Amino acid sequence: MAEYALKLTGIEKTYGTTIKTKVLHGIDVSFKRHSFNAIIGQSGSGKSTLMNIMGTLDLPTSGVLEILGTKTTDMNKKQLAVLRNETIGFIFQHHYLLPEFTALENILMPAKIKHGRITQADRAYALELIEFVGLTQVKDNPANQMSGGQQQRTAIARALINKPEIILADEPTGALDSESTDKVYQLLRDINTTYQTTFLVITHDRKVAEKADRIIELKDGRIELDVVTKSS
Amino acid sequence: MLSLKIAARFLFSSKLQTLLIMLGIGVGVSVQVFIGSLIGGLQNDLIDSTIGSQSHITIRSQMRDERLSVSPSFLSEVEDISSEIRAVSSVLEGPGTIDNDVGDSIFIRGFEFERANDIYRFDEALISGDIPEHDGVLIGKDLAEMLAVEIGEQVRIVLPQQGFDTFTFEISGIFDLGVASVNETWFVMRLETAQTLFDTNQVSAVEMQVNDVFATTEIAERLMEAYPDLRHTEWQASNQELLSGLEGQSISSLMIQVFVMISLVLGIASVLAITVLQKSRQLGILKAMGITDFKASTIFLAQGFILGVFGALIGVGLGLFLNVAFTQFAVNPDGTPVVSLQIDPAFVMLSALVAITASLLASIIPAKRSAKLSIIEVIRNG
Numbered sequence: 001m002a003e004y005a006l007k008l009t010g011i012e013k014t015y016g017t018t019i020k021t022k023v024l025h026g027i028d029v030s031f032k033r034h035s036f037n038a039i040i041g042q043s044g045s046g047k048s049t050l051m052n053i054m055g056t057l058d059l060p061t062s063g064v065l066e067i068l069g070t071k072t073t074d075m076n077k078k079q080l081a082v083l084r085n086e087t088i089g090f091i092f093q094h095h096y097l098l099p100e101f102t103a104l105e106n107i108l109m110p111a112k113i114k115h116g117r118i119t120q121a122d123r124a125y126a127l128e129l130i131e132f133v134g135l136t137q138v139k140d141n142p143a144n145q146m147s148g149g150q151q152q153r154t155a156i157a158r159a160l161i162n163k164p165e166i167i168l169a170d171e172p173t174g175a176l177d178s179e180s181t182d183k184v185y186q187l188l189r190d191i192n193t194t195y196q197t198t199f200l201v202i203t204h205d206r207k208v209a210e211k212a213d214r215i216i217e218l219k220d221g222r223i224e225l226d227v228v229t230k231s232s
Numbered sequence: 233m234l235s236l237k238i239a240a241r242f243l244f245s246s247k248l249q250t251l252l253i254m255l256g257i258g259v260g261v262s263v264q265v266f267i268g269s270l271i272g273g274l275q276n277d278l279i280d281s282t283i284g285s286q287s288h289i290t291i292r293s294q295m296r297d298e299r300l301s302v303s304p305s306f307l308s309e310v311e312d313i314s315s316e317i318r319a320v321s322s323v324l325e326g327p328g329t330i331d332n333d334v335g336d337s338i339f340i341r342g343f344e345f346e347r348a349n350d351i352y353r354f355d356e357a358l359i360s361g362d363i364p365e366h367d368g369v370l371i372g373k374d375l376a377e378m379l380a381v382e383i384g385e386q387v388r389i390v391l392p393q394q395g396f397d398t399f400t401f402e403i404s405g406i407f408d409l410g411v412a413s414v415n416e417t418w419f420v421m422r423l424e425t426a427q428t429l430f431d432t433n434q435v436s437a438v439e440m441q442v443n444d445v446f447a448t449t450e451i452a453e454r455l456m457e458a459y460p461d462l463r464h465t466e467w468q469a470s471n472q473e474l475l476s477g478l479e480g481q482s483i484s485s486l487m488i489q490v491f492v493m494i495s496l497v498l499g500i501a502s503v504l505a506i507t508v509l510q511k512s513r514q515l516g517i518l519k520a521m522g523i524t525d526f527k528a529s530t531i532f533l534a535q536g537f538i539l540g541v542f543g544a545l546i547g548v549g550l551g552l553f554l555n556v557a558f559t560q561f562a563v564n565p566d567g568t569p570v571v572s573l574q575i576d577p578a579f580v581m582l583s584a585l586v587a588i589t590a591s592l593l594a595s596i597i598p599a600k601r602s603a604k605l606s607i608i609e610v611i612r613n614g
């Protein structure tokens with residue numbers, strides 16, 4: 001197994017064809033497996049753009065991305081979809097649950113995409129995750145009939161169902177109150193210790209960031225600061 | 233399976249919209265089923281009234297005016313040639329005139345009524361009197377009117393081919409076979425009577441009816457094989473107008489169906505195109521979770537399929553209901569339906585299948601659009 005969960009070499013991103021806006025200026029950075037990383041920076045500094053590229057949701061204008069030692073450059077859309085499904089879990093600021101499905105069904109969806117059906121093991125693991133994120137009471141609620149915090153915890157459980165190596169979270173508590181925020185971060189940290197999942201979390205919250213193993217600050221599309229708070 | 237499940241949920245989550253489009257498809261299919269049954273019924277009525285009491289295939293001698301010797305077993309032998317042959321009857325015929333000032337032409341036809349009734353239904357066509365038991369004759373209502381005769385009265389005829397001898401017959405019944413030329417000229421008697429009259433023990437022709445009037449050619453070919461020295465004619469030879477009438481109806485029916493289908497396809501396509509927009513957020517997140525573009529597009533094909541299947545079911549139900557309602561309410565004064573509808577299960581199935589196929593076709597464009605939808609647009613504009 002590769003040493004790094006993610007390795008970025010010279011990643012650049014330019015938006016627009018006529019009026020070009022360069023958003024990322026040659027990012028070189030690697031993230032160790034099992035580490036918990038925070039990405040901070042002002043609004044518009046390129047955090048989301050970077051994370052979307054790391055998650056293969058968006059393509060860099062130039063540069064190379066390696067996920068668990070595999071270059072993504074030559075992979076086609078289908079291969080990328082499979083890679084995302086099996087190795088990356090996403091948590092967004094807006095939870096993006098499927099409102100047509102219940103909490104449990106939402107959590108099982110990546111597994112269903114992976115296997116074409118839901119295995120006994122998937123179901124057992126989903127129930128374990130539901131327990132873990134504290135949703136047992138509401139697991140059969142339609143996704144849009146839960147509180148914001150519950151919805152976000154559902155999204156977290158969904159990100160975990162396929163036991164992904166990497167979790168990418170873009171301001172996962174941006175839409176939550178401070179109490180829920182604390183709960184969610186504690187949860188992410190617990191998952192990191194329990195399941196050894198690599199975390200990259202974009203956050204506004206310095207307090208949250210300080211609990212990470214490593215903090216990276218972006219400024220105008222460049223890495224301004226890279227602090228390792230505790231080595232893993 | 234995943235696509236089908238997601239599609240079902242998507243449809244179920246916007247119930248009203250789903251119901252409306254299913255109804256739309258249903259109405260389209262019901263129009264098809266109804267028009268199809270109506271045209272089918274009209275055609276059957278037309279076929280029935282035109283050739284229902286005619287010979288469908290007639291076999292005669294190769295030589296004009298030469299008669300056939302028919303043994304008693306011959307007719308059942310012909311009947312056994314194909315199970316499609318439902319009636320076989322022999323006839324001895326010849327021209328004659330009424331012995332009056334005008335000298336009205338008549339067409340003398342001698343039948344074995346037990347067999348001939350299977351083709352001409354004289355028993356049902358009688359408006360008065362009975363089938364002759366001895367030497368009586370049946371004449372059409374128009375001839376009876378022209379001659380001003382009634383049951384029991386005598387008619388004298390002249391046979392030009394028998395040296396202008398005259399013969400007298402008692403009228404035992406008057407029929408209405410629904411065709412003017414028949415009602416005006418036929419002079420119907422028992423085969424034995426005709427054989428005595430024409431002084432022969434032969435017959436002129438063997439006539440038959442078949443179950444499917446459009447399958448005569450095949451049967452005629454078999455008859456030819458079995459009786460190479462006989463000549464056959466099929467009903468089509470003398471019913472060109474009927475054939476072109478039927479064809480015209482079929483074409484106009486097809487046109488209606490095609491246009492109904494086109495409007496269906498357009499309707500479904502536009503509704504599904506809107507669903508792609510409505511569900512773009514869901515599609516984006518499904519793609520982020522690793523659903524492939526192809527799988528994503530099959531969600532919309534599945535939606536088209538589900539809409540098609542349920543729409544078709546609604547349509548078949550509604551169409552059959554329309555048929556029943558039509559036969560209940562569009563009736564003649566005597567209570568019989570104006571047109572007796574012809575519900576053809578194969579055609580109903582076909583309409584349903586066409587609707588499902590059309591729905592699938594209509595969902596191709598939305599499916600392609602959903603495959604192209606970019607995740608990043610959705611995530612950004614969340």
Ligand SMILES: Nc1ncnc2c1ncn2[C@@H]1O[C@H](COP(=O)(O)OP(=O)(O)O)[C@@H](O)[C@H]1O
Pocket residue numbers: 015016021023041042043044045046047048049050
């Ligand atoms: N599709 C786009 N077209 C043009 N500019 C964009 C697009 N998406 C993002 N940007 C710009 O890129 C910059 C970085 O955006 P983003 O990565 O969202 O920053 P952050 O997440 O740090 O707030 C911003 O200036 C934003 O306006």
Ligand SMILES: [Mg+2]
Pocket residue numbers: 047048049
């Ligand atoms: Mg952002």
